[in-house]
Amino acid sequence: xxxxxxxxxxxxxxxxxxxxxxxxxxxxxxxxxxxxxxxxxxxxxxxxxxxxxxxxxxxxxxxxxxxxxxxxxxxxxxxxxxxxxxxxxxxxxxxxxxxxxxxxxxxxxxxxxxxxxxxxxxxxxxxxxxxxxxxxxxxxxxxxxxxxxxxxxxxxxxxxxxxxxxxxxxxxxxxxxxxxxxxxxxxxxxxxxxxxxxxxxxxxxxxxxxxxxxxxxxxxxxx
Amino acid sequence: xxxxxxxxxxxxxxxxxxxxxxxxxxxxxxxxxxxxxxxxxxxxxxxxxxxxxxxxxxxxxxxxxxxxxxxxxxxxxxxxxxxxxxxxxxxxxxxxxxxxxxxxxxxxxxxxxxxxxxxxxxxxxxxxxxxxxxxxxxxxxxxxxxxxxxxxxxxxxxxxxxxxxxxxxxxxxxxxxxxxxxxxxxxxxxxxxxxxxxxxxxxxxxxxxxxxxxxxxxxxxxx
DNA sequence: ACAACATTCTATTATTCAATAGAATAATAA
DNA sequence: TTATTATTCTATTGAATAATAGAATGTTGT
Numbered sequence: 190x191x192x193x194x195x196x197x198x199x200x201x202x203x204x205x206x207x208x209x210x211x212x213x214x215x216x217x218x219x220x221x222x223x224x225x226x227x228x229x230x231x232x233x234x235x236x237x238x239x240x241x242x243x244x245x246x247x248x249x250x251x252x253x254x255x256x257x258x259x260x261x262x263x264x265x266x267x268x269x270x271x272x273x274x275x276x277x278x279x280x281x282x283x284x285x286x287x288x289x290x291x292x293x294x295x296x297x298x299x300x301x302x303x304x305x306x307x308x309x310x311x312x313x314x315x316x317x318x319x320x321x322x323x324x325x326x327x328x329x330x331x332x333x334x335x336x337x338x339x340x341x342x343x344x345x346x347x348x349x350x351x352x353x354x355x356x357x358x359x360x361x362x363x364x365x366x367x368x369x370x371x372x373x374x375x376x377x378x379x380x381x382x383x384x385x386x387x388x389x390x391x392x393x394x395x396x397x398x399x400x401x402x403x404x405x406x407x408x409x410x411x412x
Numbered sequence: 413x414x415x416x417x418x419x420x421x422x423x424x425x426x427x428x429x430x431x432x433x434x435x436x437x438x439x440x441x442x443x444x445x446x447x448x449x450x451x452x453x454x455x456x457x458x459x460x461x462x463x464x465x466x467x468x469x470x471x472x473x474x475x476x477x478x479x480x481x482x483x484x485x486x487x488x489x490x491x492x493x494x495x496x497x498x499x500x501x502x503x504x505x506x507x508x509x510x511x512x513x514x515x516x517x518x519x520x521x522x523x524x525x526x527x528x529x530x531x532x533x534x535x536x537x538x539x540x541x542x543x544x545x546x547x548x549x550x551x552x553x554x555x556x557x558x559x560x561x562x563x564x565x566x567x568x569x570x571x572x573x574x575x576x577x578x579x580x581x582x583x584x585x586x587x588x589x590x591x592x593x594x595x596x597x598x599x600x601x602x603x604x605x606x607x608x609x610x611x612x613x614x615x616x617x618x619x620x621x622x623x624x625x626x627x628x629x630x631x632x633x634x635x
Numbered sequence: 636a637c638a639a640c641a642t643t644c645t646a647t648t649a650t651t652c653a654a655t656a657g658a659a660t661a662a663t664a665a
Numbered sequence: 666t667t668a669t670t671a672t673t674c675t676a677t678t679g680a681a682t683a684a685t686a687g688a689a690t691g692t693t694g695t
Contacts, residue, residue, distance in 0.1 A: 482692095
């Protein structure tokens with residue numbers, strides 16, 4: 190099209206941005222930020238048709254945002270790079286700061302956000318060194334097994350009511366899940382507080398933790 | 413459209429990405445990363461028509477990426493936030509790592525890149541503390557005046573040949589300009605080396621320096 | 636008030652994109 | 666081999682986007 194190198198670079202960068210410019214694709218990327226998944230699994234987890242998911246994934250692949258691996262009948266997709274999580278986080282930050290729309294949605298549906306006094310990753314790292322916190326991962330066991338914050342306890346929100354006994358008393362609980370807008374940790378903190386625990390949320394989730402290069406642990410649930 | 417809050421958020425984030433999904437708009441953002449500019453100035457600097465520039469700017473504004481200020485007959489646009497520079501840098505990093513196209517363009521037109529041994533921001537900060545480097549800003553004086561790395565000398569590539577005497581001998585020169593793909597600093601380093609100076613490039617430019625929160629200085633050229 | 640200028644708005648057209656359905660591949664199971 | 670399942674590819678439709686030209690708005694200078 191053009192042969193001005195600067196322009197060609199801008200156009201190439203634009204193709205990456207274009208791939209991010211669709212809500213469904215961002216949703217797929219969020220799902221992939223948890224763990225690699227097959228097209229079938231992604232179809233189940235999103236509300237799209239099979240063929241449509243496949244096409245979106247291929248756009249993401251052309252843009253270099255995801256990679257694919259074939260295993261038997263299944264094709265497993267995963268993020269090409271942890272930098273993708275950072276890119277999306279950067280997108281989110283700009284949207285949060287500069288678009289009133291985000292405020293309205295967030296304050297409408299995630300109202301307790303501030304009242305639950307979210308903790309930053311840095312603060313959590315500091316607390317972990319002191320060793321006086323219980324870290325609670327409220328995601329499903331499969332996602333936990335694919336990777337989690339070292340030493341975290343895995344109890345889903347559903348089980349939480351019956352497993353309060355597994356949580357060490359007397360020290361603060363920090364709950365996290367899939368990301369900044371994942372409601373699971375909000376619910377967990379609300380429940381824990383009602384039952385007398387001192388509990389707070391991590392202000393984002395596992396993918397951001399991993400992308401930041403902080404240590405992770407993998408394997409089956411630790412209980 | 414939908415009232416699933418998660419989906420509404422993704423759609424909102426997607427509108428920001430969509431605004432970035434066009435080479436011309438990325439070019440406008442790069443120009444704005446230097447300094448605020450009027451629609452007229454941007455029309456001159458890009459190869460777009462006046463009306464088209466205006467429309468692109470309005471898309472950028474709707475996406476919360478730029479702000480506008482009216483002064484007399486002119487409307488001046490500027491980046492809404494330094495985070496925008498970081499977002500674009502993140503986009504660039506992913507494109508560089510994962511798309512062969514970028515490699516081809518970069519190695520075709522910016523071949524000397526590696527041979528000129530670019531220096532990172534962090535390394536430059538360390539060198540500045542030792543005080544044994546000359547920092548050379550090769551951008552036009554207007555851009556220099558709008559903000560530059562503290563202590564930098566402003567000499568454009570055009571003047572450089574006749575003003576070598578202004579450069580302290582015996583210490584390394586670090587040149588920078590508008591960003592990682594700005595050719596000015598490549599040319600400056602090539603010229604300086606030919607004339608016997610020890611010279612290297614900063615691996616990105618002023619906008620990235622500023623966005624990283626490093627100290628900046630403003631005002632007329634320091635010579 | 637009028638003319639000149641910078642900018643935005645509107646309408647039009649060509650291009651690109653999203654979603655759907657159905658055909659084509661490719662791997663496994665019977 | 667045939668059937669089954671997971672996935673990709675192709676074609677089609679309707680929707681969104683980009684570029685252009687020209688009208689409308691608003692500000693400054695006379």
